[in-house]
Amino acid sequence: MRADNIVYEADNSSLSTSSYVVTNTEKWAVSNVGMFNEKENPAYVLNTLAQMTGTRTPELYQTSRISPGSLRYYGLGLENGPYKVSLLFAEASILDRSTERWESLGTRVFDIYIQGTLRWKDFDISKEAGGPNRAIIKNFNAAVSENHLEIHLLWAGKGTCCVPTQGDYGPAISALSAVSAFKPSVSGLPPGTPGNKNHTGMIVGIAVPLGILGLIVISIVFYMRRKKDNDDEEVLVGIESKPNTFSYAELRSATKDFDPSNKLGEGGYGPVYKGTLSDGRVIAVKQLSIASHQGKNQFVNEITTISAVQHRSLVRLYGFCIEGARRLLVYEYLENKSLDQVLFGDNELHLDWPTRFSICLGTARGLAYLHEDSRPRIVHRDVKASNILLDAELCPKISDFGLAKLYDDKKTHISTRVAGTVGYLAPEYAMRGHLTEKADVFSFGVVALEIISGRANSDNSLDTEKIYLLEWAWNLHENNQSLGLVDPTLTEFNDMEALRVIGVALLCTQASPMMRPPMSRVVAMLAGDIEVGSVISKPSYLTDWDFKDITASFLKEDTPTPSSSIKRRNSKEKSQRENPVDDHSEGTDALVSPVNVTQLTDILAEGR
Known part of the structure; x- marks a missing residue:
């Protein structure tokens, strides 16, 4: 279909749940993810005979691609440079508010990303167009640098889900186009055309005497660079999907x-x-x-x-x-740097309660994705405040995957040498090298307490009972004074949300990993979708290794366990120390030697 000097191509109407299709011309690709819940007609194309107002080409709006969750369009084989992206929308499902019927109360809200950047949050077609059955075009500027363009429409759970009918939600789009804002380059004249004279004789005549010299020079250069190239290839071995x-x-x-x-x-x-x-x-x-x-x-x-x-x-x-x-x-680049700089540093940026709660929930969702939705599963191993970055809208981004481990679903745990930051390490991992995704859950619990209290997990400048954040939080919890943990600089906060975060953090930092909830349950508890479980035992860390570890079934029956308790010792200063990986092995039986307990007491108070 041609409109406004742009040729529009129809995508595949049979595109359905979790599918990916490239158009016949190979100019566009479409990816759809999600399944409509309890929808009578699960079609992913909306056909309507309604006449859309506000456009000279109403035929473009008589069909819409809809998706229950994530809809991506990829422009393929584009020349790098600036482009004008036009997205064409019209709401055809929800009735006009002027009808005063309950079916008119529905809202379709989704986010628009272009080249991975959020360009419009909570976009509502009907609201922006001034009502349903009205065409609207939204234009965006985009830069193509890797010969492809990505347009992502994402339903973030907002709006209605069942109005006017069950399953009316998710992004919808009628058409889209991408037009270069520059004059595309063209190849030179082909051989035989005027202006392209044949100089074959001259080329051969010059090439013959210079050929031998050129080969010698090339051989020398190749020999000198061969070692460097081999080193680079060695580094890249095993990287399948290279950015x-x-x-x-x-x-x-x-x-x-x-x-x-x-x-x-x-x-x-x-x-x-x-x-x-x-x-x-x-x-x-x-x-x-x-x-x-x-x-x-x-x-x-x-x-x-x-x-x-x-x-x-x-x-x-x-x-x-x-x-x-x-x-x-x-x-x-993330404008607001890392969470620890905002919470603990000399930063003028003040995080109010809604922002802190949002950071906590966003971080939990990121970890839930790594643990349960990505394939293979990933254990980050170094979740801490300095590895959580904040963008312009103060949304959290988990960073620094240098210590991450790919985790096989079929293995109960990984035995590995300890890597991470003392103060955030789960006790079974720090003492025995026993790694599961529950090590990240423990670290998240510590970060959540730091977010709500505005202080580091250990601080020797405070009173004795407040030095270790986990112990202080438990003492307040036992005395029904949990809200005393909240950062005193917060003049206003939601009591119920604060108690929910503290309760979840205490569950995440339980001594046994089996008693810690998975991150998907953490997200549900923080969001208020399910009740926060009761905290029945004291959280444990390296300051108190004497606890009943019910994970012994993971280990060999003849594997020795540490019997000595760790005594607290205050360090002279706070600093960050990491135990990076030198070598590691994976398996369900073999267990490397546990960390030297005596050495850990020397750096115990150095939380960050």
Whole structure:
């Protein structure tokens, strides 16, 4: 169909639940995810004979693609550059409010993402068009840098679900187009056309005497670069789905030669710089320290892990750079940096209660995705406040997958050397190297308490009974004074939500991993969909290893267990220490030697 000098192509009308289709011209691809709940007609195309007003081409709006959850369109084989994206909408299911019928009370609300960036939150077709059966076009500017365009319509659970009929919800779109805002480049004249003279004789004459010299030079260059190329290939072995590759010169230009004024921070991995790509995208460049041997393994691990997952609560990896000894990761830039800087640092940004609750819930959803929805399952192993970044809307993004482990569904647990940050480590993992997704659940519980209290998990400057956040939270809980944990800078907060977060955090930090809820249940409890379970035992950490561990069935009967208790010792200063992975093995039986308990007491108070 042609309209406004644009040729529209119909997508596949048989597109259904969890499917992906490429159009016949191979110019567009469509992905649909989700199943309409209890809908009598589960069709994913809405046909209507209604005449849409406000348009010269009503035929474009007589059919709409609908989806119960996630609808993505991919423009394929595009030349890089700026584009104008037009999205055509018309609400054909919900009645006009002027009818004053209950069927007119329905709302269709969804989010619009273009190139992975949220461009319109809570978009309501009928509201924006001024009523149903009215055509509306929304235009957006987009930059194509990897020869494809992604348009994502996502139902985020808002609006109605059953008005006017059961299953009327989710994104809907009538048509879309993408037009370049530049003159596309064309190839040169083909051989034999005027202006393209045949100089074959001259080319051969020059090439013969220079051929031998050229081969010698090429051989020398190839020999000199072969070792470097082999090193790069070795690093990339095992990375199946590779993101975009950047050149070092490109990243050097983006960060203004890694200007110190663009430095965002520095961790054990190396420094992170802010930069701007030539297409206008603002990025964060994480630079691997050349002297870091551990960082090479973590570098590959982070690319492999984060390239395989995508969620609104996970930081987005744009690509990476490998040139010689240089290793760099390129992420989306998040304006408000990390959660620990906002909560504990000298930051003018103040988080009110609704924002803190939203951060807590968003982080829980991200972990639930890693544990239960991604394939393979992923255990992050280093969930902490400094690895939760905040975007412009203060939405949380889990970052730093350098220590993440891919987790086989068929295995009860992984035995591995300990990696992570003391203060957030689950006791069974810190003491025995026994790793399941419940280690992340424990870490989340600690982070949740930090969010609600506005303080770190350990602070030697406080009174004795308040030094360790987990113990203080339990003491307040036992005395029915849990709200005393809430950050005193919060002048207003929701009592019921605060008690819900504290109760969930105490459940997440139970001594036995079997008593901790899975992250999907944590999300449901935080959202108020189910009741928070009763906390029947004291949370435990390295300050109190003497607890009944009901996970012994995971271990060999002859596996020794630690019998000594750990005594608290205050450290001289707070700092962050990590035990990175040097080597690890997976299995259901073999267990590496437990962590030296005496050494852990020396760094016990160093929570962050």
